[in-house]
Amino acid sequence: MSPTSSEIIQGVRASLPIVAAAAPFGMLFGALAVDNGLSVGEAVLMSATVYAGASQMVGLEMFGANIAPWIIILSIFAVNFRHVLYSAALGRKIGLFKGWQKMIAFFFLIDPQYAAAEARADRKQPLTMAWYMGMAVPIYVFWVLEGWIGAVFGSLITNPRALGIDFLLPIYFLGLVLGFRARPNWLPVVIASGLGSILAFYTVGSPWHVSLGALAGILVAVVIPPRSAQLAEATP
Numbered sequence: 043m044s045p046t047s048s049e050i051i052q053g054v055r056a057s058l059p060i061v062a063a064a065a066p067f068g069m070l071f072g073a074l075a076v077d078n079g080l081s082v083g084e085a086v087l088m089s090a091t092v093y094a095g096a097s098q099m100v101g102l103e104m105f106g107a108n109i110a111p112w113i114i115i116l117s118i119f120a121v122n123f124r125h126v127l128y129s130a131a132l133g134r135k136i137g138l139f140k141g142w143q144k145m146i147a148f149f150f151l152i153d154p155q156y157a158a159a160e161a162r163a164d165r166k167q168p169l170t171m172a173w174y175m176g177m178a179v180p181i182y183v184f185w186v187l188e189g190w191i192g193a194v195f196g197s198l199i200t201n202p203r204a205l206g207i208d209f210l211l212p213i214y215f216l217g218l219v220l221g222f223r224a225r226p227n228w229l230p231v232v233i234a235s236g237l238g239s240i241l242a243f244y245t246v247g248s249p250w251h252v253s254l255g256a257l258a259g260i261l262v263a264v265v266i267p268p269r270s271a272q273l274a275e276a277t278p
Contacts, residue, residue: 046172053176060154060177061184064095068188071098073196075189078102082193089189093182094152096252097121123253127260128156135163136174143171150178157221227266235259 043051068089075085080102092098097118104114129148136159139147155178159169222228239255246254 049172050176057180069192072189072192085193234262
């Protein structure tokens with residue numbers, strides 16, 4: 043087996059838990075989209091082009107509320123601002139990607155893709171385009187498919203909350219965050235992000251609390267030097 047084929051297979055394997063975890067949320071979006079007046083085709087198109095679960099949900103809530111388009115765009119940007127931070131952090135580690143490859147890669151740069159790429163870099167494994175797309179493509183294809191399934195059959199589930207489906211995604215994101223717990227200053231950054239997000243939610247409101255919580259964590263990370271730097275300064 044060639045190195046490229048092996049990396050593609052590794053990427054596909056890495057995608058499988060994410061496909062399973064995102065399935066209820068993808069189908070829930072499709073069901074809610076149709077319930078909010080979108081056609082099946084429009085729901086699928088939104089999943090394929092926006093490709094961001096939280097932003098898609100925010101868009102659904104605003105489309106039917108007679109809100110100015112620029113406010114909708116700004117709100118979705120607020121929710122997705124963390125992806126700008128993802129691309130800035132990951133851009134240094136995919137330096138061998140060509141310009142057009144980076145453009146494609148950043149379109150697929152969702153939360154679990156970023157977490158897996160960072161974890162792979164921590165293990166000193168190369169972030170190749172073969173591995174990256176091997177993971178990204180199955181997640182994307184199944185996300186769009188799950189949106190279609192939810193749009194077509196979602197009406198069969200009259201109360202998703204009764205099944206706990208709405209709580210699956212927060213649990214999954216908590217798992218992603220815990221995956222970085224070995225990094226320096228992980229706990230204070232997480233605490234600052236959480237408290238900042240809660241404070242922003244009750245003062246500024248949703249969806250701004252997502253980005254403001256992230257900025258609070260960034261500020262703490264900037265103020266507190268990494269543990270390795272502290273040890274170096276303490277060494278005579």
